Amino acid sequence: MSQTAGVSLALLVPGLLGTQDIGRQFQVLGEGGEGLRPLGQWLNRGQAVDARGYGYEPALLSLFGMGIAHGEELPVAPLTLFADSGEAPAGYWMRADPVHLQADRDRVIMTDIGDSFLAGTPIDGLAAELNAFLEPLGYRLHAPVPQRWYLRAPHPPRLRTSPVSAVLGRDVHDHMPRGEDARQWRALLNEIQMLLHG
Template identity: 40%
Template sequence: MRYHLVIPHSIWPDADLQTQMISDLKLPALGQMLGRGRRMPARPQSWHDWLAERFEVPGLPAAPLTLGMDHPDAEPGYWLRADPVHLHVGRDQLSLQDGHSFPISQADADGLVRALNGLFQEDGFHFVAATPQHWYLRVPQDPQLVCAPVDVVNGRNIDPFLPKGPDALNWHRALNEIQMLFYTHPVNDAREARGEPAISSVWLWGGGTWPLAHPPVLPASRILTNDVLVQALGIAARTRFDALPARVQDLPAQDAMIVLDALGTELIANDPQGWRNAWQQLEAEWFAPLLADLKAGRIDSLAFSLPETGLAVEVDPGMRWKFWQGARLPWQL
């Protein structure tokens, strides 16, 4: 029995802050397995690029993928994610806060989307608030935009990540119009009166044609995950996926890919201490029990993939005899 553990978002975007957070971080079970395991070929990749490669979906068009979960009756055509965000005004920049990190009701989402559809009706744009946090935009044709995923931009200055392409300036103007529309909208007046962050704009990303021309190719016969994008890939491949169990003891007794997405949750919340705590929780609830199972022979082997660090390691029970190989953490390899 072989488990493949995939751990995205293992790098904090601010390198100096990460150095402080990991300086005294103790992860003995993970360190032992990574230090004594066999390194496999890998290179640093973003989470989205890693998924695109493993599931054989070029460009990883998140919008049509998640439409299959959020709005499966959507009209065919070219769709973008147009997710609600808060823009924090700094001294010389605007930084983005992902809509998953603050409350949004469906009523608020619907109210703002109605205003968007009124503003852009003549352009042939159609916005849909499929869920409070997942908004979509259907456009008449492929805009040939290069867009950064919202989780990559979260907590950062938006300027380097604004959409790029032959018509980029017109899209930048459209985003400015959206910001002005939202600034004076009654939905945001009510939100601010309740002490909630204003929904300042939308973030465009993940464009592609719905429905997908080709289904994803599954890299494992069974996948356990709470990651929405991985779940969407499973649905697009017309296969069953399982939610991540709370305990190692509840894992299936068969080969499986296990996506541990706790670090991404804290990254979206822009909570560095929460990210550090998530590592400690993974150590206690996953790495230590799995190491015990490996040493007891209840597992034949473990594989680790940490996309952003470019790390892939295979571990088997024979690792216990490699005393000369010391513990190593992901940032030391």
């Protein structure tokens, strides 16, 4: 006879049931008919944790035992750079993922750029063009995979940023860089956007 006591499985599935609060998500499961009923029964055996206040990256890091205080900056870029390239280069790294900005009447919404766009884009050429602009300023763009890009800074940036996962589908103005160097970074972002649209 095998014992399974003490065995646990943690699943982190962003957006599995939409963006409603967790109580509404379970109501949706109950109302979902035959297609969702098995998922609801399976999930009812577990313990649901609403991680929306923390975001995808903090929730994922906490599952790996990295105790991150709420609101604390996460070392997402160095960790994912290592996962993407197998390298752990020195320096100060930030994520610089490609995204799509959609202008609305009175706001700008960030949307996923999509794999189909990235498949048809010469990433190395685009990175080289951006590096021609960035390197004289002391920065270097590294794009080891199409969906995740990285920016090496010459010194620790004094700003707080929002992960893409927290901004998708939302107005970017509410999530612009904050902190002592925010003005400089906003100007840099504007220059990069003009370069890309030129």
